[in-house]
Amino acid sequence: MCYSTTLRKTKEEVEERFRARLQIELEYTPFYHMNGFTHGNLYIVPMEYPDELVPAMWGYVPPFGMDDPDAFHKRYNTLNAKSETVFSSNTYKHSIHDKRCLIVADGFHEPHHVNKVSYPYFCHYKDDSLFAFAGLYSELDDDLYSCTIITMPANEQFVHIHNEKKRQPLILDEHWEEDWLLPDLHEPGIKELMKSAFTTKEIEAYPVSRDLYKRGIDTNNKLAIAKKDYPELNEQGSLF
Template sequence: MKYKLSNVASRTRIEELTKLPFKYANIYKPKRKIDGTKEQNVSIITMENPGEIIQGIWGMLPQNYEDHWNKFQQIKSTLHTCINDIYNNVLYKEALFKRRCLLIVTGFYAHKLLGNKVENYLVEKENREPFYLAGIYNTTEDGFYTCTVINTNATEELNSINNLYETMPLQIPQMFKNKWLDKNTTREELAHLVSKPYHINFCVQKIIS
């Protein structure tokens, strides 16, 4: 869950869900495991241009950053951030109000310590339907988009198979998609959107690695 996402949806299915086109359609490829410890692209919709889907680098860099992704991630991993940090951390607090995004995924990974072994699980919706994760983003000096996933408290259901973390990615329901991306959304409305996890029926599959 901390470092891996999944997106196995076809380009057509994502465009059906979002009612939006990909800016660079030929770049998108479904991927069962998106490993955030490596420099990986994810499909995002941004406040800057909510009318199309682009590719962003997972792992947020400072706004107008000029150096390499790996170099910064060794100093601070920014694949995920917690709700408290987005209000207080110098890297995130401006982006929360000016540069929000939605990451399009079909699942995320969770982990359970059982005895002296770790079991891995893939958490998805039924039929591997794509859904949105709340995120924020910055752009680098040379124009690349980099983003982070906002985490919230894990639900009781997820905690039954996830005892290593107390958090999970924050899903944004379809009905709140436009509100999340709207530049006119107030601070009070944002606080409500990130205040608690939304109920989504997940299917959990144990991964044999």
């Protein structure tokens, strides 16, 4: 699962990296910590408009929830969609065919558990560059979108980081980003991408402040990415 992301780069850096223009010029706001449960905006490149960047509410809203998105979010957690079930899920099975997107980020957080205590780990490319999650989106109204991040079973690295649920977000290798948006991509091709298109770039992960899990604390700052030393984690040895 992936319920927390970062996007610290400038609008110009994002537009250059994804060769897309921000649809609404004044809508771009970088962030150190986006808690998915606040349903704030992520930035996506939608399949229908691959040369545009648009803000999208984090928390996918399917057609049957569009009459009242707030009520839908109170009942359902759609921050993530499992790659194994997107074709059979009543929530996602229509969007997986023609509403795929790239979700822009430069980091995210995963929980690591030791003795029933959860520690947030900040995960990002070793060179701290931008990347794209594979995602799905829906259009609630004109220029109003929602989205979800696709997750998959953890690989050899993330099985140690996210050591309870053992999952990871699907970070697309840059080589496969355009393929994810192809309109003529059929089910076998989509399944193959979800299985094998995970990034080959080096990902660094380290613990940060547990204040990310507390209410009433401003975590949209460098606190969310600053490495923190925990003796109890040192005792178990390095994860990597």
